[in-house]
Amino acid sequence: MKKEIIFSMKSPYRDDFRIQAFRFGKGIKTLAIVGAMRGDEIQQQYICSQLIRILKDLEEKGKVAADREILVIPSVNPFSMNVGKRFWALDGTDINRMFPGYDQGETTQRIAASLFKAIEGYEYGIQMASYYMPGDFIPHVRMLQTGYEAVEDAKQFGLPYVCIRQPLPFDTTMLNYNWQIWNTKAFSVYGGQTNHVEDKTSKLTIEAILRFMKNNGLITSVNINPGYLSDIMNEEELITVKSDSGGILYRIKSPYDNVVENETIARVIHPYEGSVISEIKSPCNGVIFFAHNKPLALQGDPLFKIINS
Amino acid sequence: MIKTVVSSALPIDEKLRIKKNILTNGKGKKRICIVTGTHGDELEGQYVCFELINKIKANMEKLDGTVEIYPSLNPLGMDSITRGVPNFDLDMNRIFPGNPEGSMAEAAAFAICEDLKGADMVIDIHSSNIFLREIPQIRINVDEAEHLVPYARMLNIDFIWVHESATVLQATLAHSLNRCSTPTIVVEMGVGMRINHSMGNELVRGILNLMKNMGIWEGEISPAVISEPVISNGDNVIFLNADKSGIFLTETRNNTIVEKDELIGKIVDPLSGDILQTIKASERGLLFTIRAYPVVYEGSLIARIYKL
Ligand SMILES: [Zn+2]
Numbered sequence: 001m002k003k004e005i006i007f008s009m010k011s012p013y014r015d016d017f018r019i020q021a022f023r024f025g026k027g028i029k030t031l032a033i034v035g036a037m038r039g040d041e042i043q044q045q046y047i048c049s050q051l052i053r054i055l056k057d058l059e060e061k062g063k064v065a066a067d068r069e070i071l072v073i074p075s076v077n078p079f080s081m082n083v084g085k086r087f088w089a090l091d092g093t094d095i096n097r098m099f100p101g102y103d104q105g106e107t108t109q110r111i112a113a114s115l116f117k118a119i120e121g122y123e124y125g126i127q128m129a130s131y132y133m134p135g136d137f138i139p140h141v142r143m144l145q146t147g148y149e150a151v152e153d154a155k156q157f158g159l160p161y162v163c164i165r166q167p168l169p170f171d172t173t174m175l176n177y178n179w180q181i182w183n184t185k186a187f188s189v190y191g192g193q194t195n196h197v198e199d200k201t202s203k204l205t206i207e208a209i210l211r212f213m214k215n216n217g218l219i220t221s222v223n224i225n226p227g228y229l230s231d232i233m234n235e236e237e238l239i240t241v242k243s244d245s246g247g248i249l250y251r252i253k254s255p256y257d258n259v260v261e262n263e264t265i266a267r268v269i270h271p272y273e274g275s276v277i278s279e280i281k282s283p284c285n286g287v288i289f290f291a292h293n294k295p296l297a298l299q300g301d302p303l304f305k306i307i308n309s
Numbered sequence: 310m311i312k313t314v315v316s317s318a319l320p321i322d323e324k325l326r327i328k329k330n331i332l333t334n335g336k337g338k339k340r341i342c343i344v345t346g347t348h349g350d351e352l353e354g355q356y357v358c359f360e361l362i363n364k365i366k367a368n369m370e371k372l373d374g375t376v377e378i379y380p381s382l383n384p385l386g387m388d389s390i391t392r393g394v395p396n397f398d399l400d401m402n403r404i405f406p407g408n409p410e411g412s413m414a415e416a417a418a419f420a421i422c423e424d425l426k427g428a429d430m431v432i433d434i435h436s437s438n439i440f441l442r443e444i445p446q447i448r449i450n451v452d453e454a455e456h457l458v459p460y461a462r463m464l465n466i467d468f469i470w471v472h473e474s475a476t477v478l479q480a481t482l483a484h485s486l487n488r489c490s491t492p493t494i495v496v497e498m499g500v501g502m503r504i505n506h507s508m509g510n511e512l513v514r515g516i517l518n519l520m521k522n523m524g525i526w527e528g529e530i531s532p533a534v535i536s537e538p539v540i541s542n543g544d545n546v547i548f549l550n551a552d553k554s555g556i557f558l559t560e561t562r563n564n565t566i567v568e569k570d571e572l573i574g575k576i577v578d579p580l581s582g583d584i585l586q587t588i589k590a591s592e593r594g595l596l597f598t599i600r601a602y603p604v605v606y607e608g609s610l611i612a613r614i615y616k617l
Pocket of ligand 1: 348
């Protein structure tokens with residue numbers, strides 16, 4: 001294991017800002033993994049920390065491919081995490097909306113540029129991502145349809161689903177999009193949680209990434225179950241169930257749950273009187289893929305995304 | 310007449326309402342819309358809405374057509390000093406034309422777009438952010454320049470910045486409306502969280518002048534002289550960014566011509582007393598942006614100069 005600082009910067013009042021990278025093996029740049037980019041992506045960082053621990057151990061035992069290189073960057077944004085902010089604390093900008101970055105530009109553009117320089121040119125790239133809406137997922141690999149998306153390779157994770165979608169204008173500044181455009185086969189892995197490291201999705205995600213490494217010959221002699229035969233789906237195929245009123249959300253169904261048409265999957269409760277304002281019903285038979293996980297619902301909030309069977 | 314454009318239930322005994330004021334008179338069919346308050350920390354547009362409504366109401370008989378004023382596209386942000394939409398990750402000006410099936414913010418963006426479509430002119434007023442002080446200026450995507458610059462020149466502002474098109478900006482309100490043939494002009498002026506009356510008065514006069522040219526307003530424009538803006542061409546905007554982190558101090562006034570090598574300001578260390586960096590104009594030009602918020606990191610934007 002080789003540890004290095006790929007970017008550092010003085011702060012007006014705080015300790016220096018540093019991005020650390022951990023390298024395993026050497027030779028052909030094969031896999032780069034990026035953990036927390038936002039200050040609340042603690043699970044994402046935890047997963048990377050566990051991968052670093054496991055890879056260090058495997059490398060010492062000679063079980064990491066000698067001719068290829070794995071790079072792990074557990075956090076791009078320790079400053080925001082230390083002060084409990086999701087985005088860059090001074091100006092509220094999101095590093096994951098700054099790619100490919102600009103080394104003469106604003107602070108977060110410079111951070112993005114230095115990260116991108118370090119992770120450019122790898123055959124595969126994995127980003128531990130979080131969704132812009134609060135919720136739980138069935139763990140899956142997500143990729144944008146740029147024309148370069150490596151859908152077949154994504155099955156190597158053995159996660160239940162590989163989810164693809166058309167990029168929107170604001171996606172063009174995200175890491176996944178730019179990685180793909182610059183010829184890295186990029187995957188965003190959604191574990192399903194952001195803040196709870198104990199969650200079972202942490203273990204599933206760590207296994208999935210190790211499985212990907214094993215299936216690509218990057219590590220050997222590791223015991224991992226073979227995982228799922230991933231289903232590929234387009235995000236547009238998911239059925240969105242919205243809240244038709246505001247109130248306290250009482251969730252009944254969770255990711256992985258099977259539902260039948262017209263089954264009650266959540267209730268919106270009157271915030272003062274406790275009565276049921278609205279029964280949220282499944283419009284189809286299927287499996288819950290995404291479920292909102294905050295106890296309050298706004299009118300029109302997407303509460304569930306269901307895989308229609 | 311006040312009309313609610315969007316109404317959506319919040320969890321606890323409250324509705325989010327996005328409202329507009331419709332002023333209409335005469336037989337004229339033209340409609341101009343003034344929108345602002347997309348970013349909850351930008352307040353310059355509030356003064357413009359207030360003044361414009363009163364100027365028109367005082368001479369209602371001079372109005373021939375419809376003026377619609379939307380002071381706050383992001384009421385929750387305005388009310389909580391939040392730039393974005395509270396509880397939502399994305400900048401509201403990056404989600405247009407919106408999505409009726411999306412989250413509350415995306416559905417609101419969709420309804421706003423639908424409501425504005427078909428207007429003869431939309432003016433979208435922004436006031437930078439808390440970090441930068443901007444001279445009154447209009448920003449136009451190069452693809453729209455030919456069509457929009459003639460209108461922009463009527464708005465009594467100091468500078469028109471014709472900039473390159475960027476994919477990410479396709480999700481702004483202005484781009485979304487321009488794409489569906491609703492001419493939309495973005496004004497940037499002042500600084501976040503503050504109101505500058507004289508800038509606001511100049512823009513109100515500019516809006517009335519534009520309305521007059523469009524045949525919506527028959528009142529006097531006083532004073533009648535409208536300022537002739539500097540119009541940027543090509544790639545002549547220079548960005549000066551901080552090389553050091555510290556406290557930025559300046560005595561330079563925005564909206565002045567700076568000479569090459571003229572001192573713009575310095576970045577200092579309040580602990581050691583050292584000057585970490587002196588920032589000088591790299592070219593002669595119009596200083597149209599200057600840092601307002603003193604705390605800077607490496608990379609923080611300090612100034613923008615339009616090279617003359
Ligand atoms: Zn703004």
